[in-house]
Amino acid sequence: MASLACALLEDGVADDAVARVEPVTAARTARHFLFLQGLPGPFFRRLGAALRDEGALVSRINFNGGDWLDWPGPGAIAYRGTPADWPRWLEGFVDDRRITDIIVFGDLRPIHRAARVLADRRGLGFVTFEEGYLRPNHVTMERGGVNGHSSFPRSLHAVRLIADRAGALGEAVPVENRFRRRAGEATLYYAATHAAAPIFRHYRTHRHASPLREGAAWVRRYARRWAERRASRDALAGLAGRPFFLFPLQLEGDAQITAHSPFASMRDAVVQVLDAFRNAPPDVALLVKQHPLDPDVDNWRGFVTDRAATLGLSDRVAFIERFDLMPLLRVARGVVTVNSSVGPLALAAGVPVKVLGTAIYDVPGVTAAVPLDAFWRAPPPVDTGAFDIFCRALRAKSLINGGFHSEAALDLLVRNAVARLRDR
Structure with missing residues (x-):
């Protein structure tokens, strides 16, 4: 470079x-x-x-x-x-x-x-x-x-008007x-940014961590990928037969968290969700899933498991780094999210979603308009017709x-x- x-x-x-x-x-x-x-x-x-x-x-x-x-x-x-x-x-x-x-x-x-x-x-x-x-x-x-x-x-009324005007969409x-292409493009981009830093000396990244810290973290994740897979399989085996809610993590420092939610950080969101989960029925578990593009600068497994232990939830909270999302959605009782793109995937699978931040898909009649404590106890079913209207309107407009x-x-x-x- x-x-x-x-x-x-x-x-x-x-x-x-x-x-x-x-x-x-x-x-x-x-x-x-x-x-x-x-x-x-x-x-x-x-x-x-x-x-x-x-x-x-x-x-x-x-x-x-x-x-x-x-x-x-x-x-x-x-x-x-x-x-x-x-x-x-x-x-x-x-x-x-x-x-x-x-x-x-x-x-x-x-x-x-x-x-x-x-x-x-x-x-x-x-x-x-x-x-x-x-x-x-x-x-x-x-x-x-x-x-x-x-x-x-x-x-939902305004969304329906957009969908009606759009008509049938192909x-x-x-x-x-x-992923390899994405990773390669990002690697070249940040290597070039580092190489040219003396020329662009006033530039400051908007990202949570520096490219060097992220790069080192990705190397660590690659080296321990098999250990992560084993740990994730073991965590899921421990949930066998138990109803669970899925809580997908988002990237720390993402504007989705810092600008479009009541939380100061993703860690703050984890703390509050785990704290609220103490009010969930005792037979229900919470599965926390790491974001697939998170380099793990923040050691999410350690943070989540330590916090769960502090709250006396170790036997009810599981953490996974690597697992295909769709099989989880097919059996999850519900999804709790700040404003992750997992929300629409869950709704499409008929899984109720509780949004904690500001999300474009958080439309009354589409997502769960109940407090979190009530969601743990009885997540309302998804109105598939309302979600279909939302999707057609979103495709037409955005x-x-x-x-x-x-x-x-x-x-x-x-x-x-x-x-x-x-x-x-």
Whole structure:
């Protein structure tokens, strides 16, 4: 990756503290899309190229070496200024380039929050991509924010109106998302970010842990993967024949927790759920499942088992790192979640869901609108008709068919994203 820093220097990225903004002299009638940070990988670059082929103007701002590796040009420049200077610099860039639309992945990164404030003030299009609300065949694409900031209605009546207007929707094309590809793209991205850190010296990651800590944690998880599988199988064997609720963990530091829930952290959520579980019927167990993309910087097994022991729940709380989700959902009595994407999967399987945070699928009549203590005792059944209406409305308004982590899925995603953007 040392050659990356040399390439950046040759491209003039390091000439100034902040790359110069040069006005665009192309036709003023064309839409001009500005891309900020995306998911590691080529999606934003390919989407930008497809929009350019449609006749649009496209620009990209890179904030670190990983961004530059994913999109080295054309149309890409570097921002090397401070976070404090970013809003003012962005405003000048938007004015000089006559930007009409800003595209981001996730609306809660600090640089994206400032961009959304500017877009709202100027009446610009602001499009947010995220992992799909309904997985694995969809990606979230919303005008404005996502999740707790989504404009998607939270009443079943309003959801039904959207579904009725959408009419019949065709079946989604199944897509394949390959974990090895995702892991490889992320590894290259963070290696490039580290290599170019002296050039982008003001950049600060939005993630919970540094890339070095995460990388070391992933190495540890890989080394103990067989031990994790054995421990998970043993934990499930201990639940044989017992009714249980599933509590899927989410990533520590995720904006889903810090911005869209009443909890300060995922650990705080675990503490409160375990504490509440003391009021559950004594014959019921709680199965806590680690997030599949968690590098385990925080040692979740140790934290959960220690907390359960402190509360006298060791014989009723089990923890697993690795196990296929769907077999668990087929036998779970219910799912308790902050706002995980496991929620819609559970509802699709007919499993009642209790949401503790703010989730786009937390619609009365779809999820359980009862206190947690009552949910432990008698989870209300899922209204499958209401959930079907919700899914059709969500697909029509907030989702596009495709995926990030295989060639076929990415090609489908780009085509559908361009069509949706063209419809504005």
